[in-house]
Amino acid sequence: MSPAFNENSKQKAGAGAFALRIVTAREMQRTEQLAFTAGLDSYTAMERAGRAVADAILARWRRRPVLVLCGPGNNGGDGYIIAATLRAAGWPVSVTALAAPSSTDARRAATGWGSTALEPDDITWPEAGGLIVDALFGIGLTRRLDGVGANLVQRANQCGAPIVSVDIPSGVHADTGAMLGTAIAATLTVTFAWCKPGHVLLPGRTATGELVIADIGLPAAPLPDDLSPVWRNTPALWRHALPVPRVQDHKYSRGHLVAIGGGVMTGAVRLAVRAARRAGAGLATILAPAAAVSVYAQDQAGAIVRPRPETADVVAYLKDSRVSAVLIGSGLESGGETSDLLRHVLAARHATVVDGGGLDAWRDLDHHLIAERAGPVVLTPHEGEFARLCGNLGADLGPGLGKLQRAQAAARLFGAVIVLKGPDTVIAAPDGRAIVNGEAPAYLATAGSGDVLAGLIAGLLTQGMDAFAASAAAVWLHAEAARRFGPGLLAEDLPDLLPKVIAELSAAS
Ligand SMILES: NC(=O)C1=CN([C@@H]2O[C@H](COP(=O)(O)OP(=O)(O)OC[C@H]3O[C@@H](n4cnc5c(N)ncnc54)[C@H](OP(=O)(O)O)[C@@H]3O)[C@@H](O)[C@H]2O)[C@@H](O)CC1
Numbered sequence: 001m002s003p004a005f006n007e008n009s010k011q012k013a014g015a016g017a018f019a020l021r022i023v024t025a026r027e028m029q030r031t032e033q034l035a036f037t038a039g040l041d042s043y044t045a046m047e048r049a050g051r052a053v054a055d056a057i058l059a060r061w062r063r064r065p066v067l068v069l070c071g072p073g074n075n076g077g078d079g080y081i082i083a084a085t086l087r088a089a090g091w092p093v094s095v096t097a098l099a100a101p102s103s104t105d106a107r108r109a110a111t112g113w114g115s116t117a118l119e120p121d122d123i124t125w126p127e128a129g130g131l132i133v134d135a136l137f138g139i140g141l142t143r144r145l146d147g148v149g150a151n152l153v154q155r156a157n158q159c160g161a162p163i164v165s166v167d168i169p170s171g172v173h174a175d176t177g178a179m180l181g182t183a184i185a186a187t188l189t190v191t192f193a194w195c196k197p198g199h200v201l202l203p204g205r206t207a208t209g210e211l212v213i214a215d216i217g218l219p220a221a222p223l224p225d226d227l228s229p230v231w232r233n234t235p236a237l238w239r240h241a242l243p244v245p246r247v248q249d250h251k252y253s254r255g256h257l258v259a260i261g262g263g264v265m266t267g268a269v270r271l272a273v274r275a276a277r278r279a280g281a282g283l284a285t286i287l288a289p290a291a292a293v294s295v296y297a298q299d300q301a302g303a304i305v306r307p308r309p310e311t312a313d314v315v316a317y318l319k320d321s322r323v324s325a326v327l328i329g330s331g332l333e334s335g336g337e338t339s340d341l342l343r344h345v346l347a348a349r350h351a352t353v354v355d356g357g358g359l360d361a362w363r364d365l366d367h368h369l370i371a372e373r374a375g376p377v378v379l380t381p382h383e384g385e386f387a388r389l390c391g392n393l394g395a396d397l398g399p400g401l402g403k404l405q406r407a408q409a410a411a412r413l414f415g416a417v418i419v420l421k422g423p424d425t426v427i428a429a430p431d432g433r434a435i436v437n438g439e440a441p442a443y444l445a446t447a448g449s450g451d452v453l454a455g456l457i458a459g460l461l462t463q464g465m466d467a468f469a470a471s472a473a474a475v476w477l478h479a480e481a482a483r484r485f486g487p488g489l490l491a492e493d494l495p496d497l498l499p500k501v502i503a504e505l506s507a508a509s
């Protein structure tokens, strides 16, 4: 397993993995408190935060009229520092205050700004050639925006000037990415120390625009022990674990994947198996209903296709010690036969990817079978499948449970890696680790692309890669292949794009 996935302190981690962390608002606040206890002055932190935002603005825009919207908390405090810094750089700056500053540091920053703050009714909104700084609410936002605050957000979004958000667009929930009533649509967001879930999960990711993560000297003390192990998905986390064939390898030692083929929707497993083979699986065998054998056999000359007239044939085949992973569910109907097959597949104790119809079958499994199985399991639901799989999972944790927390809860419940798919796919492990993939291109919203992903995960698993790392790697490779192809992408295109993406990663490591 990657050391990056285990890091829990700055000392233990490579700087790269450390910087990729995603922390909740509460974790950020605790990190901040530890730093203050260790001697960091809280106003110094605010000054650094404000200057970091002002620097990002000065690096991107030439002198122009700027309106700074300040809220009552420390986010507003940052806003007064930004206003004073831009004024000192010669910019025409005006400030409006939603309410008087409510913290000691924010009051001090407002005093430092020194000039009058406009009443919201007296604002002259900048045009496209101006700039707005959104310092209304940061990670301390707890309630829905309404009244004057909501009105300021809407007017700012409508006025046509680019908006720079301080820490997070006001109105976005830092832990879930949800919009609390309404939210700023930023061109640029400057956050501090680490990214928050709200920057990478939709709709917060769209509201964030370009994201800059500024170093303001935090953490300045050892991290809280129980900081949740969550990262943004990039190759730094798993590149070193990608399988590379050794000189003595043969097809079985490179990994033998068995895919359970369906009788009608044969395309799913054909796509999946091609992706697995392109990812390096030495051999793929499709166990297909007798009537569909010729369809599978005509598609890929290099894959083995065997009939499976009875479930017993599958059971016997999976006893072969040369099988190293199983893919079940792609193109299978939910219901009796699939449930029966899934029970037998799990009993065979291989690493297993469960997709499509297999996910409904998983829901109906006896829980002792889930607990007793030995092989690692990856479940790959999209939101609809997740809702059927998990029902109101997490409802007891509060109404605002986000995608990240839902995936983590499901992974713990099932003891399986969950790949909760979408434009902001979350990969969660049973031990609480999670990775958010924030960069999937919309071209992936096409039939069959989920089958390719399931096959790609299975292809990496079958070569011995850890289930969590294999899932994160597959999600990233899948998105990168799609990004390179661009418009007109078909799921059929994806498998053959993989070798180049993988080769470039391997060459760069
Ligand atoms: N983390 C760091 O390292 C550093 C963080 N820094 C900065 O501090 C920010 C966090 O500051 P923060 O904790 O004061 O919270 P913030 O976001 O200003 O909001 C709290 C205020 O809003 C109010 N309020 C809440 N919801 C509301 C609503 N719907 N409608 C109306 N009001 C509402 C709430 O009122 P209350 O709930 O108390 O009644 C309170 O007055 C952080 O994002 C970053 O910018 C840097 O300065 C230094 C380093």
Ligand SMILES: [K+]
Binding pocket: 075, 134, 135, 136, 137, 138, 165, 166, 167, 168, 169, 170
């Ligand atoms: K903000």
